[in-house]
Amino acid sequence: MNHEQTSPPPGSTPQAGDPLGTHRVLSPPGAMPQPAERLDADIDREFSTEIVVDVETLNIDAASFRQMEEASGGDLDGVVRLIQETVSRRGKQHNPVTGSGGMLLGTIRSVGALARSRGFSVGDRIATLASLSLTPLALKRIKAVRAASAQVDVEGTAILFLSAPLARMPSDMPERLALALLDVAGAAPQVARLAGPGDAVAVLGAGGKSGLLCAAEARRRVGPEGRVIGLESSAAFADDLRALGICDAVAVVDARDPLAVRDAILPLTGGAGADLTLSCVNVGGVELSAIVGTRDRGKVYYFAMSTSFTATALGAEGIGRDVDLFIGNGYAHGHADHTLDLVRGLPALRELLAARYG
Structure with a gap:
């Protein structure tokens, strides 16, 4: 079965997309986004249940970051390569060894018509409360890595499904602190x-x-x-x-x-x-x-x-x-x-x- 999907014709109404994000799964067929091997992170394919985010920082899960550090012998350039390889291959930051991801900080670029009821608007500063292991992600570049906080500054885009929780960044504390707290908010x-x-x-x-x-x-x-x-x-x-x-x-x-x-x-x-x-x-x-x-x-x-x-x-x-x-x-x-x-x-x-x- 060919699971690749195509964009709707120019000028047409975007498809709704499944609220759980299964329309972004490329392989294997029938999988949910989190256990899937590969996701489609192409933001040119529009779905009205999605929110698109310009990503600034990835807060990598602690177990995942530690594993990548150890695999790279403590070389942060090696951590960068592992993140780039994972995102390029899987369409998400889903560590193939630990199975974990993390979460992200960014600014909302667009809100689909069926996602507007969530109360978020273009320009809102948000943190995702759903794992990177199920979040479609595309990276243009990685700008910096901070090992002490397991945070990685990037330039990229992410896609949030209708079911994925997210939060506005608080205004009364530094964003890096808030991001670290929201990473373990549960x-x-x-x-x-x-x-x-x-x-x-x-x-x-x-x-x-x-x-x-x-x-x-x-x-x-x-x-x-x-x-x-x-x-x-x-x-x-x-x-x-x-x-x-x-x-x-x-x-x-x-x-x-x-x-x-x-x-x-x-x-x-x-x-x-x-x-x-x-x-x-x-x-x-x-x-x-x-x-x-x-x-x-x-x-x-x-x-x-x-x-x-x-x-x-x-x-x-x-x-x-x-x-x-x-x-x-x-x-x-x-x-x-x-x-x-x-x-x-x-x-x-x-x-x-x-x-x-x-």
């Missing part, structure tokens, strides 16, 4: 749903971007009778975490060492384990660590895209641990406003994040 709202008063919450990778937000949200939710335990492999990030004062205890531990994680958490929870453990580590091999640090019938939430969900499920089964396992859904209703408001309300946290990412 983390804190999920903690708000899962943590309750008096709970013991352990955060693996608590000193990183999503980890800091999870620890801060946990602090709000568990109250004075609860405990927030931060585990962080970086001594410098652990010091930052202690200075914030949002954790009752901070331990410098490699999250890839399950027994070290267990031995750090159990003494702080009366030997029972955490009621809720959050994995925010951007490398693999931490699946069992989160499980062994959690009490029987507790909850484990894996936010990082480096997680192997096969290892998670089989690992819990293999050690006979009856815990509820949650997949990190990056989307929650109102998650952008929730996360931005969380940071606005904590000046010390905002200052730290701005210093790193702003």
Whole structure:
């Protein structure tokens, strides 16, 4: 079957296009945009359900950026080549190793007639809240790479489907900071749903971007009778975490060492384990660590895209641990406003994040 599609004749009414974006899938036939191997990113083909964006910055998923750095031996020019190769071949920034993408910052170029009800207009500064792994993307050039924030300045265009969430950039904080926060906006709202008063919450990778937000949200939710335990492999990030004062205890531990994680958490929870453990580590091999640090019938939430969900499920089964396992859904209703408001309300946290990412 020939899956290539043609533009409507000049002067004709643009086609509607599927709200989920399946009309942009080139291969394999019948796939949804995220698992598809290749997407059509040609903005000359107009569909009335789409929004077209002039892209300025890609915020690469942390696991994806780390993998590309390691594959390039730390050479940022190598990261640039990998991004260019992926986008050229796949029509999207969908890392073939990690399977993850990221999100983007840009300015709206056009809004299809059927997308106008979303309330966005030409010229709006927006960030996408849907993964780059499902967003048609074309790049003219890559201008700069900032490894500390995993942000890449580019010149290009992207296509947003009717179903893809997006947010206007806030006017009260630097755009680079807002972009970094919106990249992990789904983390804190999920903690708000899962943590309750008096709970013991352990955060693996608590000193990183999503980890800091999870620890801060946990602090709000568990109250004075609860405990927030931060585990962080970086001594410098652990010091930052202690200075914030949002954790009752901070331990410098490699999250890839399950027994070290267990031995750090159990003494702080009366030997029972955490009621809720959050994995925010951007490398693999931490699946069992989160499980062994959690009490029987507790909850484990894996936010990082480096997680192997096969290892998670089989690992819990293999050690006979009856815990509820949650997949990190990056989307929650109102998650952008929730996360931005969380940071606005904590000046010390905002200052730290701005210093790193702003």
